Each structure stands twice: as C-alpha cells, then as structure tokens.
Amino acid sequence: EAQVTQNPRYLITVTGKKLTVTCSQNMNHEYMSWYRQDPGLGLRQIYYSMNVEVTDKGDVPEGYKVSRKEKRNFPLILESPSPNQTSLYFCASRFPSGTGGTQYFGPGTRLLVL
Amino acid sequence: QKEVEQDPGPLSVPEGAIVSLNCTYSNSAFQYFMWYRQYSRKGPELLMYTYSSGNKEDGRFTAQVDKSSKYISLFIRDSQPSDSATYLCAMGVISSGSARQLTFGSGTQLTVLP
Numbered sequence: 001e002a003q004v005t006q007n008p009r010y011l012i013t014v015t016g017k018k019l020t021v022t023c024s025q026n027m028n029h030e031y032m033s034w035y036r037q038d039p040g041l042g043l044r045q046i047y048y049s050m051n052v053e054v055t056d057k058g059d060v061p062e063g064y065k066v067s068r069k070e071k072r073n074f075p076l077i078l079e080s081p082s083p084n085q086t087s088l089y090f091c092a093s094r095f096p097s098g099t100g101g102t103q104y105f106g107p108g109t110r111l112l113v114l
Numbered sequence: 115q116k117e118v119e120q121d122p123g124p125l126s127v128p129e130g131a132i133v134s135l136n137c138t139y140s141n142s143a144f145q146y147f148m149w150y151r152q153y154s155r156k157g158p159e160l161l162m163y164t165y166s167s168g169n170k171e172d173g174r175f176t177a178q179v180d181k182s183s184k185y186i187s188l189f190i191r192d193s194q195p196s197d198s199a200t201y202l203c204a205m206g207v208i209s210s211g212s213a214r215q216l217t218f219g220s221g222t223q224l225t226v227l228p
Contacts, residue, residue, distance in 0.1 A: 042202065
C-alpha cells in the first residue's frame with residue numbers, strides 16, 4: 001500500500017529538549033516536504049526536499065532542521081523546541097516538481113511543547 | 115493580507131443539500147488549483163485539481179475556477195454525512211525549478227447532518 005508514515009503520532013516534550021519526527025514514504029517519490037497546521041493559518045510549509053541531499057526552506061523554517069540522506073526518509077528535527085512550535089505536523093511526498101500532481105500526506109504528528 | 119482566503123466555517127447542512135465551498139486569492143501567478151479533504155485526525159487527501167478556468171466535474175464534486183475574479187469553488191451535490199470533514203483549497207505556480215509551490219487556505223469545516 002502506497003503510504004507516508006510518521007512517528008511518533010503524538011509527542012509531549014519540554015522546552016529545549018531536542019526531538020526528531022521521522023517521515024518515510026514507499027512510493028519512490030523524489031519530492032518530500034514538511035508542513036505545520038495551526039488553527040486559522042492552514043498548512044504552512046516548513047522545509048522541502050527535491051531529492052537526496054537537496055533541501056530548501058519553506059515559508060516557516062525557523063527553529064527546524066531537516067535532512068535527506070535517503071530517498072524514502074525525511075526527518076524533521078527540532079534542536080531546541082519552544083512552545084510556539086506546538087502544532088500539528090504533516091509530512092508529504094510526490095513525484096518531481098513542475099506539475100501539480102497528487103501530494104500524499106502522512107497521518108500527522110501532534111506536538112505539544114511545554 | 116493572506117495570499118489565499120478561505121471562510122473557516124463551520125458549515126452545517128442537511129443530508130442531500132448542495133454545498134458550496136469557496137476561496138479567493140490575490141496572487142495572479144497561481145496556475146493550478148486543488149481541493150483537499152481532511153478528516154479528523156487524518157492527513158489531507160487530494161480531491162480534485164485543475165489548471166484552467168471553468169468547471170471540472172468528478173462524481174458529486176465540481177471544482178470551479180474563475181481566474182479573472184481570483185475565485186475558486188468546490189460544489190458537493192447530494193451531500194452525505196461521510197462528506198463531513200475540513201476542506202482545504204490549495205494553489206500553486208508551475209515551475210520546473212521550484213518545488214515550493216502550494217499555498218493552502220485555512221480550511222472550511224463542513225458537517226453534513228443525517
């Protein structure tokens with residue numbers, strides 16, 4: 001089954017404690033991205049990757065890092081989480097840019113930073 | 115002003131009603147337009163996408179784009195309780211050199227009452 005998986009699904013942490021949210025896709029997609037979803041603000045792109053070792057900032061990259069060492073995985077790293085990073089996070093993937101195309105979303109990771 | 119504006123609702127309709135969901139946008143460079151459906155505690159899933167002004171129909175769903183007015187709509191005919199979800203509009207620019215393409219509306223929460 002074609003899917004995007006994220007772990008963990010729910011996470012409570014404290015300010016300053018580094019965390020990583022994993023994302024993996026089994027569709028051989030080149031393009032992957034991370035979004036955060038907040039009430040009234042919709043989905044905002046954090047980082048994206050057009051291929052292995054190619055990453056770039058989205059609209060709200062501050063406080064986040066990503067890496068793309070393998071095609072299937074695209075982890076999101078919060079080096080020093082703060083309460084304003086409390087949000088619902090989605091990973092997504094699709095075939096290369098240049099067209100619309102179907103973007104597949106993961107099930108989401110709900111993060112609470114105390 | 116946000117690039118994409120979407121009425122957050124909530125919108126409640128009786129089963130069988132015709133539902134109209136709308137977004138306006140300010141960036142005339144947007145070239146393709148999408149509607150996503152997001153069930154509670156799930157990631158968004160693509161419903162429809164279109165590149166041109168006019169109507170596109172898929173079963174009970176019709177996407178309408180008016181580029182001159184910068185206005186898109188999604189119509190749902192014979193609405194069902196299973197259509198209860200948040201609907202997100204998204205739009206982007208086709209660019210082979212850039213993958214940072216999708217801008218999302220904030221979503222409209224729809225409830226179809228049996």
